[in-house]
Structure formats: C-alpha cells, structure tokens
Amino acid sequence: MRLILTMLLFFSLALAACTKEQATEAPASAPEPVVATEPEIDPVTGFKMTGDWELVRGNCTACHSAKLITQQRGTAQQWLTMIRWMQAKQNLWQFDPGTESRIIAYLSENYPPDAARRRASIPPDLMPPNPYSTVAQTNSR
Numbered sequence: 001m002r003l004i005l006t007m008l009l010f011f012s013l014a015l016a017a018c019t020k021e022q023a024t025e026a027p028a029s030a031p032e033p034v035v036a037t038e039p040e041i042d043p044v045t046g047f048k049m050t051g052d053w054e055l056v057r058g059n060c061t062a063c064h065s066a067k068l069i070t071q072q073r074g075t076a077q078q079w080l081t082m083i084r085w086m087q088a089k090q091n092l093w094q095f096d097p098g099t100e101s102r103i104i105a106y107l108s109e110n111y112p113p114d115a116a117r118r119r120a121s122i123p124p125d126l127m128p129p130n131p132y133s134t135v136a137q138t139n140s141r
Contacts, residue, residue: 039110046070052106059103063092069111076108 039050045066047053060069063086074082083100086092095103 048110050106050110052102053110055099056103056106059095059099063090069107073111073114074108075113076104078113079104079107 039048041047042049042053042057045057045061047057047066047070056069057066060066072082080100083092083095083104087094
C-alpha cells in the first residue's frame with residue numbers, strides 16, 4: 001500500500017511539474033496576420049512617400065499645388081490624358097518617356113479611381129450655352 005501511495009505521489013508531483021512548465025511557456029499562437037501598412041505621408045505635399053513620389057513632387061508642384069494632385073483619381077490612361085491636356089493647354093514641358101512612365105505609374109498606383117468619387121464631367125455637347133463666351137455674345141446681337 002505504501003508503494004502505491006508513493007507512486008501516486010510521485011506521478012501527481014510529476015504531473016504538477018509538467019503542467020507548471022507548460023503554463024510558463026509562451027503559448028503557441030497562430031502567425032500574426034500580415035497587415036498592409038499605408039506609406040507615410042509627406043507633411044509638405046501630402047503625397048504618399050513611396051516609389052517615385054519625389055519625382056512627382058519635383059515635376060508637378062512646379063506649376064500647381066500638390067493638393068490638386070492628391071484630390072484627383074485616375075487610371076494610368078486618365079493620368080496620361082491629364083498630362084497631355086496640360087502639355088497642350090497649360091504649357092507643361094515634354095517629359096522624356098522614362099520620366100513620364102514613372103510619374104504615371106506613381107499616380108495610378110497611389111491615386112487610382114475610386115467609386116466614391118464625384119461623377120465624370122458632363123460632355124461639352126450636353127452643357128448649356130455659356131453666356132460669357134464670345135460666340136454667345138455675337139449670336140445675341
């Protein structure tokens with residue numbers, strides 16, 4: 001009987017020791033999920049500080065506010081269309097092809113279309129006549 005009690009005591013102490021070791025070990029946990037972090041924002045321009053942001057800052061803010069860029073959204077083709085319009089109507093210089101593609105890549109990646117944005121512009125043929133245009137003034141005389 002004494003042998004049985006000794007064995008029970010030994011096993012209970014061994015079991016208690018194992019349980020205590022397991023309790024002090026760090027619990028095995030699932031790997032932490034990868035969370036996509038947003039890039040830092042430049043405090044001066046508001047640009048996302050990733051990729052070619054400094055190239056965009058150097059070329060685009062020479063003529064207008066960075067806010068004008070960060071408020072816009074577009075695909076690569078839409079950004080290219082805006083650049084072509086600025087070159088045709090606003091005297092924007094021509095970029096070398098590498099610089100232009102890097103600017104467009106940055107803009108389309110960081111400021112892509114957003115479904116929650118405002119509607120597209122009304123086509124000119126659906127707009128009412130502009131009372132201030134010279135064409136409207138000559139037709140009214």
